[in-house]
Amino acid sequence: MPKLPKISGVALLKWFARLYVRPLESLEKVVGTVGKVVSFDGGKYQKLHLVSDPAYIKHILKTNKANYKRSPVIKALRPLLGNGIFISEDQEWQSQRSHLKPSFHEHVILQFESTIQEECDILCNDWKHTPGIRDVEADMEMLMLRILVRTQFCDGIEVDYKEIHRAHNEVLSQTSIRNHKIKFYANRFRKFVGFSTSVTPQSTAVTYLDTVARHIIAFARNNRKKCSYWLNDMFDRHVDEAEIRDQILNFIFAGYDTTASALTWTLYCLATNTVNQNECRQEAQNTQSTFANLSKLQITKQCFQESIRLYPPVWSIHRQSMAKDDIESQPFDAQTYFMICAYTLHRDPDYWVSPADFKPERFSSENMRGKAFQYIPFGQGERVCIGQSLAIMESQLIVSNLLREFRFAYNQSKPPQITPGIIMKTRSGLLLDVAPISLNTDGM
Numbered sequence: 518m519p520k521l522p523k524i525s526g527v528a529l530l531k532w533f534a535r536l537y538v539r540p541l542e543s544l545e546k547v548v549g550t551v552g553k554v555v556s557f558d559g560g561k562y563q564k565l566h567l568v569s570d571p572a573y574i575k576h577i578l579k580t581n582k583a584n585y586k587r588s589p590v591i592k593a594l595r596p597l598l599g600n601g602i603f604i605s606e607d608q609e610w611q612s613q614r615s616h617l618k619p620s621f622h623e624h625v626i627l628q629f630e631s632t633i634q635e636e637c638d639i640l641c642n643d644w645k646h647t648p649g650i651r652d653v654e655a656d657m658e659m660l661m662l663r664i665l666v667r668t669q670f671c672d673g674i675e676v677d678y679k680e681i682h683r684a685h686n687e688v689l690s691q692t693s694i695r696n697h698k699i700k701f702y703a704n705r706f707r708k709f710v711g712f713s714t715s716v717t718p719q720s721t722a723v724t725y726l727d728t729v730a731r732h733i734i735a736f737a738r739n740n741r742k743k744c745s746y747w748l749n750d751m752f753d754r755h756v757d758e759a760e761i762r763d764q765i766l767n768f769i770f771a772g773y774d775t776t777a778s779a780l781t782w783t784l785y786c787l788a789t790n791t792v793n794q795n796e797c798r799q800e801a802q803n804t805q806s807t808f809a810n811l812s813k814l815q816i817t818k819q820c821f822q823e824s825i826r827l828y829p830p831v832w833s834i835h836r837q838s839m840a841k842d843d844i845e846s847q848p849f850d851a852q853t854y855f856m857i858c859a860y861t862l863h864r865d866p867d868y869w870v871s872p873a874d875f876k877p878e879r880f881s882s883e884n885m886r887g888k889a890f891q892y893i894p895f896g897q898g899e900r901v902c903i904g905q906s907l908a909i910m911e912s913q914l915i916v917s918n919l920l921r922e923f924r925f926a927y928n929q930s931k932p933p934q935i936t937p938g939i940i941m942k943t944r945s946g947l948l949l950d951v952a953p954i955s956l957n958t959d960g961m
């Protein structure tokens with residue numbers, strides 16, 4: 518069995534410099550020129566394996582899943598996530614997942630329809646009053662945060678959405694893999710010079726989000742008829758307040774920025790592929806956007822799936838091995854750190870014909886057979902995204918609502934720059950030209 522390609526010493530410094538400046542392009546280059554599984558070997562401090570090989574991914578996320586737990590990048594979020602579903606392990610995680618699962622059953626999701634519709638109407642009215650160049654990324658983030666709060670926590674509650682989003686971003690900006698490394702060395706330096714401080718922008722943001730969670734719990738307890746399925750279930754089971762707080766913050770962490778990113782990139786892909794945009798609009802205009810009609814929005818669904826192939830919101834999934842293990846006959850030590858890269862996997866020419874092209878027809882059910890570990894925008898295995906069906910259903914509904922009323926164009930000379938933190942976002946917003954469709958003049 519040949520040895521795994523390893524990058525170390527001066528080569529490692531060179532790659533780190535490239536990764537720092539152009540992370541995603543450089544990762545693609547590593548996979549294309551060095552290998553699909555590559556060891557970045559920083560000696561005794563830092564060792565990381567980049568994984569972009571479906572067989573490895575299957576082993577880590579499914580076949581021997583018990584050996585691969587949340588990695589330090591995610592564990593660094595413990596002040597925010599406490600011991601909620603995203604970060605817990607073993608029996609504790611199993612119990613949380615089985616209690617939360619019923620909230621994602623179709624009959625519960627169907628009840629969200631009117632809220633999603635109302636929130637789309639609010640956004641559409643805003644766009645009609647101030648059309649033209651809009652930061653669609655910022656608009657999608659607000660839209661999805663409002664929908665999350667109203668459907669997953671409690672309808673009718675008043676919260677400061679902008680402040681929640683700002684605080685959430687503050688926490689995320691400190692927690693990318695890149696920042697994790699920077700913090701690692703900065704902390705060593707601080708300890709070395711004997712200086713440390715406990716109040717940071719991140720801790721202040723966590724304290725604010727903590728207050729928001731307490732406010733949601735208090736409001737929901739007094740408004741049980743308006744509060745979500747899973748919150749009601751927790752109140753019925755007399756779960757203690759700390760656990761409910763953790764779960765609320767886990768949902769804020771996992772449930773809105775991800776879908777907002779997916780919608781942002783979908784609108785970007787449609788703005789730059791007008792034939793596909795018109796096809797989706799045709800679908801939207803031929804049917805009412807309701808959950809019952811989702812099967813009539815198949816092209817829209819395929820465009821969404823193709824967009825998150827090219828721009829997976831969660832572009833990397835992190836795990837750490839507990840015991841030593843062999844993967845595809847390669848031995849790995851305990852405590853090995855794996856970064857599974859959905860971005861490079863989704864753009865690998867060995868698995869996708871013309872990978873850089875936007876071709877939604879790839880996602881017809883015949884074409885996707887046997888690709889479970891080549892397409893992982895929602896992860897895979899038992900920790901696959903619990904909100905996957907909800908995210909796809911609500912995105913179909915939202916995209917069709919928006920396309921029925923607006924045309925989207927991207928008029929910048931260069932593609933938007935990407936900042937791959939924990940979630941794939943643009944560096945300075947996605948500016949699209951949003952033009953209302955007048956039924957008389959557009960004739961569609």
Ligand code: HEM
Pocket residue numbers: 602603604614669767768771772773775776779829830831834835893894895896897899900901902903904905907908
């Ligand atoms: C397009 C939108 C979304 C994307 C791309 C996405 C992606 C992911 C991915 C890749 C994971 C697995 C992470 C890992 O294995 O380390 C995950 C887990 C999770 N997601 Fe999503 N997600 C989306 C929407 C949602 C929504 C709408 C919710 C809830 C309202 C949600 C809640 C969660 C939770 C709670 C987990 C942790 C599951 C567990 O560990 O058991 N996600 N998501």
